[in-house]
Amino acid sequence: MAVKVTIVGSGNVGATCANVLATREIASEIILLDIKEGISEGKAMDIMQTAALAEFGCCVKGVTNDYAATANSNVVVITSGIPRKPGMTREELIGVNAGIVKNVVENILKHSPDAILIIVSNPMDAMCHLAVKTSGLPRNKVMGLGGALDSSRFKYYLSRALGANSKDIEATVIGGHGDTTMVPLTSLATCRGVAVTNFLTKEKLDEVVAETKVGGATLTKLLGTSAWYAPGAAAASMVESIVRNQKRIIPCAVLLEGEYGENDLTIGVPVVLGESGWEKIVDFPLNDDEKIAFKASAEATRNVNQIMIDSKMI
Secondary structure, three states: OOOEEEEEOOOHHHHHHHHHHHHOOOOOEEEEEEOOOOHHHHHHHHHHOOHHHHOOOOEEEEEEOOHHHHOOOOEEEEOOOOOOOOOOOHHHHHHHHHHHHHHHHHHHHHHOOOOEEEEOOOOHHHHHHHHHHHHOOOHHHEEEOHHHHHHHHHHHHHHHHHOOOHHHEEOOEEEOOOOOOEEEOHHHOEEOOEEHHHOOOHHHHHHHHHHHHOHHHHHHHHHOOOOOHHHHHHHHHHHHHHHOOOOEEEEEEEEEEOHHHOEEEEEEEEEEEEOOEEEEEOOOOOOHHHHHHHHHHHHHHHHHHHHHHHOOOO
């Protein structure tokens, strides 16, 4: 079946996502869209010039602000907005990026009313909440990137601490996609099916958790802007689970209606991703500390949403 994926925002994250989708042949047609003249066209052409080298056959096309070209997209990844600068929190981006994301969603749905939306724009939980509240789409068709990326970073830091391959590690991060709000689930993390608590001391695990929480900020400080390889690949992994109906359990920001004890809140929890979007929320058993941390994360995330409510953005 032909699969069409649109990526709105052709910056580093969007272009990386497109490149991963192309080289892994996850979609047959990929549209890159940006408001900056020539950026999408140039990056699409650059990716297509690797086709003979990477041996893929899909088509990547770049357009400037031409939403008609995105018509009939199965999945749309929204990366639009200004990136974080060193010292800037994701929450500080809310005023500018809320207007951008709302406009993008509206234009996308004019041409692809049945599309599944993946929100990458920061502050991600708030932007995802905005999208699900204003789009009119069923809640299972809107999800945010956070947990997929943060879990990959968690696995990276665990692999370094264990001296193991990241592929052998299962680890999940839930909660908000923020330096102080994410909740790495150390109690459920395993290496080859064995709990990592059998290999690492509490002090070492606490260090891994701390590194995971500032994983994005660490890269922003080093790079001078937001990271892009891992975020782009994480978004592509979500697209793959959807279009190939893999039904992988991936933590994503979704609108909760009673699950995990929260209502009317979009925040990261484990979900099954398949062809209809997120198909169900998986109830992971949390220990007491993790329950407390998730509750605090939910409260902080709700406070950010209140900024949009007070500003009448939603």
